[in-house]
């Protein structure tokens with residue numbers, strides 16, 4: 001997504017894993033990092049309680065998701081270092097996510113950050129991993145400057161979002177789950193506003209590819225495929241065969257709903273190739289993770305493949 005979602009957190013509760021047909025592959029253990037009982041100095045460093053909003057979820061062995069609601073990233077601990085998929089909307093917030101990941105894995109050697117696409121809610125956090133190799137599709141070079149430089153729009157939309165959530169906070173019962181959700185959402189935009197109001201830091205991929213790329217990180221392999229222009233110009237899908245995980249970025253959401261912004265005939269052959277690529281890996285895939293931390297089912301993936309084939313037929 002490349003806008004400012006005012007939406008509820010994705011369905012990431014332990015219950016959602018229980019309901020998933022592939023729940024057996026997901027560790028039913030959700031660790032909430034709460035610092036409600038934090039010391040005075042922690043309160044001074046974090047007066048808005050942002051850290052208390054950060055949630056770490058175990059996906060499977062050596063794989064965790066970290067974030068606040070829809071602002072979410074996945075980290076995989078490998079023999080060659082930690083690999084992160086996407087980097088969130090705010091550099092300062094992502095720096096906090098990084099601390100949580102380091103603490104969880106008890107290591108701080110980040111080997112790669114792979115961006116599923118160039119939209120700012122996936123890449124503004126890139127500088128928090130500037131010690132890692134940042135990976136993305138080559139069209140980042142053209143897409144990302146336009147996205148990052150549009151600071152007036154970002155500032156105005158972030159301010160609108162803060163007002164929106166403040167109104168919710170004013171109307172909801174204090175400390176109710178909904179109030180807490182609104183507080184955490186407001187925190188995301190406050191961090192973004194601060195980042196963009198100052199001297200924003202940017203970090204573009206140092207390793208770019210045109211078509212496919214395979215990253216061998218010791219015991220874990222990352223197979224990357226360029227999807228073709230669809231949700232953005234730089235959509236990449238990532239398959240980890242050893243973990244049976246597929247990352248789909250923002251290409252689709254539940255029930256296979258395609259989030260395409262571009263439907264150019266020139267890209268449709270690539271879409272079909274990507275769908276074939278996905279289908280050849282579907283049986284071993286057990287966990288499908290979207291760009292905002294939703295866990296989808298194989299049925300969702302099948303619906304998406306059908307949608308793409310239908311779109312292709314309409315465009316021909």
Ligand SMILES: [Zn+2]
Pocket residue numbers: 001002117119231232250
């Ligand atoms: Zn996007």
